[in-house]
Amino acid sequence: MPELSIIVPTKNEPSARKSVLELLKAFGNSAEIIIVDKSDARHRKELAGTGALVLSQESDGYENALMEGFRLSKGDIIGTLDPDGTYSISDFGRVVAELRKGKADFVSGNRFAHPSRGAMTPSIAFGNRFLTGLFNILYRKNIHDALSGSFVMTRKAFEAMRDEEPYRAGTMFFEIELARRGYRIIDVPIGYKPRVGSTSRITRAKPIYGLNIASHSIRYARDYNPLVIFGGTGLVLVVIGLVLGLFVIGNYLHTGALTEIGRALIAFMLVVLGFLSIISGLILDLLLQIEKKLYRK
Ligand SMILES: Nc1nc2c(ncn2[C@@H]2O[C@H](COP(=O)(O)OP(=O)(O)OP(=O)(O)O)[C@@H](O)[C@H]2O)c(=O)[nH]1
Numbered sequence: 001m002p003e004l005s006i007i008v009p010t011k012n013e014p015s016a017r018k019s020v021l022e023l024l025k026a027f028g029n030s031a032e033i034i035i036v037d038k039s040d041a042r043h044r045k046e047l048a049g050t051g052a053l054v055l056s057q058e059s060d061g062y063e064n065a066l067m068e069g070f071r072l073s074k075g076d077i078i079g080t081l082d083p084d085g086t087y088s089i090s091d092f093g094r095v096v097a098e099l100r101k102g103k104a105d106f107v108s109g110n111r112f113a114h115p116s117r118g119a120m121t122p123s124i125a126f127g128n129r130f131l132t133g134l135f136n137i138l139y140r141k142n143i144h145d146a147l148s149g150s151f152v153m154t155r156k157a158f159e160a161m162r163d164e165e166p167y168r169a170g171t172m173f174f175e176i177e178l179a180r181r182g183y184r185i186i187d188v189p190i191g192y193k194p195r196v197g198s199t200s201r202i203t204r205a206k207p208i209y210g211l212n213i214a215s216h217s218i219r220y221a222r223d224y225n226p227l228v229i230f231g232g233t234g235l236v237l238v239v240i241g242l243v244l245g246l247f248v249i250g251n252y253l254h255t256g257a258l259t260e261i262g263r264a265l266i267a268f269m270l271v272v273l274g275f276l277s278i279i280s281g282l283i284l285d286l287l288l289q290i291e292k293k294l295y296r297k
């Protein structure tokens, strides 16, 4: 059984051949390398000549491609690296080495550590940071880059999520599913180079992709961390209600007549709804803690 399985997703990727040859040179003797390909005939032909195992992806999308490869892999450590020329092979070795230390169940490469000039556009960088921040808050983690195309996990961690149906969240699909199951997630600094000669293959509309990721991240956190979701929403409602209420009271004191009945009612409802949401969060959190205790027993 190989110790390491490397799954390489490709979709009409001009630099895939070069990246795969580099991977084979560095890891060919010690690792199982599986390409999961969704390319047209011309790009497929280039890959066939590398000598690596090429699987034809049956499903659609990056997340499904990885799941197809991961499910077939046999290594104790399972990982992936985008072959679009933006990641370095030696950095991938350091990501694997970090997992081997046993301090985490999932390790990814943080591209914000040493990016080359122009590797990430400011808007993509902003989106990545926003989604990573959201993930950290919702799942109580402390990573720097939740959407890296270079990551590895233990066989045990993968087996826990093997039957999960992938949703469009890129690398965060794996991070959300492992975080929900209590696995440890960290990242280590890596470099990141600009994409040359081709455009993103993962999606044509990154803002919509980003919104999708945020919504999945929030949806699944409801089961994992209800206090933050319901408590946070409740707090926002209470604050808005109180501010609105203070305006109404201020006006009443000023004019001596209560004219803003509508606003007063809305303020009252917002505060009540807010409190209900906070209480729901507290109750759900309590139930989750009891469930966790029972599960451990
Ligand atoms: N098999 C398969 N591979 C895919 C699919 N979508 C993207 N890929 C590959 O997955 C890797 C990551 O996709 P990228 O397009 O680089 O995504 P990205 O890194 O967010 O975008 P860039 O910043 O433009 O590089 C690349 O090697 C793609 O060729 C897919 O549907 N199927």
Ligand SMILES: [Mg+2]
Residues within 6 Å of the ligand: 082, 084, 086, 149, 195
């Ligand atoms: Mg890329």
